[in-house]
Amino acid sequence: MYAVFVAVIVMVVLAADWGRLQRVFFQWDIARDQLPEIITIAARNTVLFTLIAFGGGLAFGVLLALMKLSTVAPYRWVATAYVEIFRGLPALLTIFAMAYAVPVAFSFRPPGGAVGAGLIALIMVAAAYVAEIVRAGIQGVPKGQAEAARSLGMSPNRTMFSIILPQAFRIVIPPITNEFVLLIKDTSLLxxxxxxxxxxxxxxxxxxxxxxxxxxxxLVMGGLLYLMITIPLTRLVAVLEKRQARSR
Structure with missing residues (x-):
């Protein structure tokens, strides 16, 4: 198998038209003209938009997760419907709806204009995925933790926020980080x-x-910058998963 793999790589290298590839994809003078704006504007905005969408999605997602686990049936119904809808719809369609359909239907322009509408859509989509991640993390905490807290006289709310959620977040750090990486790429839909x-x-x-x-x-420069942002994060996820496996 190693020999076949090496043979395929050699065939690809020999068959490629490297001169044409260099002319179309690797023109140094064109790459130099993109600097520093591709970093100071484009890459900065990508990171900024990701942080905004992730922060809003995390806060909203935790709320949805708690609603899904609530003993109040209407809360569960609303949260479940929301999660199923926004996990099922393409993010591109959600962005389009927030940017164009909502202003037409309700005469409402989100703050930040079109970009603000797109970020609200990304927050809504991220919240649906984060809600399921956090819900799984909460349910992954041993029930004995809640029982012990209640035996010490803690209220249900204090038990959730002081005992259960901190342990749940430790469990869900790797998948939450994966969601952050996905959001980095989803900002391209704006x-x-x-x-x-x-x-x-x-x-x-x-x-x-x-x-x-x-x-x-x-485009090649943009792809390289995406990789420079996402690869360290994916490696961080791998390290966190190994650390969790050792702790278990």
Whole structure:
């Protein structure tokens, strides 16, 4: 199998038209023209949008998780319906609805204009996934922890926020980090709402630069910057999973 793998790699290397690849995808002068804006504007906006969507999605997701585990039936119904709907809809469709359908239907423009509407949509989508992750984490905490807290006279709310949630978050750190990585890539969907030059994220910036230059080099640079952001995070997830496995 190793020999076959090496043979395939050698065949690909020999068959590729490296001169044409270099002309279309690796023009150094075009790459140099993208600096520093592709970092100071596009990469910065990608990280900023991700942090906003993740922070809002985490807060809303925890609330939804608690609602799904509530003893009050209407809370469970609302949270379950929300999670099923926004996990089932494509994120692109949710962004389109928030940016175009909601303003038309309710004469309401979200703060931040089109980009703000897109970020609200990403928060809504992230919350649905985070809710399921946190719910699984809460249910993964041994029931004896809650029983011990109640035997000490703690109220149900104090037991949840002081005993259960801290342990649940320790359990869900790896999948939560994976959700953060997914959100980094999902910010590329904001291209559908249109952005000003100062609000472009990596994908929109790279696509517009490619159209201007008539060359795909900006797309390659955008991809490399995505990898520089996501690979350290995915390695962090692997380290956290190994650490949890050892602790178990």
């Amino acid at each position: 291209f559908i709402v249109g952005t000003t030059p100062a609000m472009k994220e990596l994908t929109t910036y790279s696509r517009d630069a490619m159209n201007t230059a008539g060359n795909a080099t900006p």
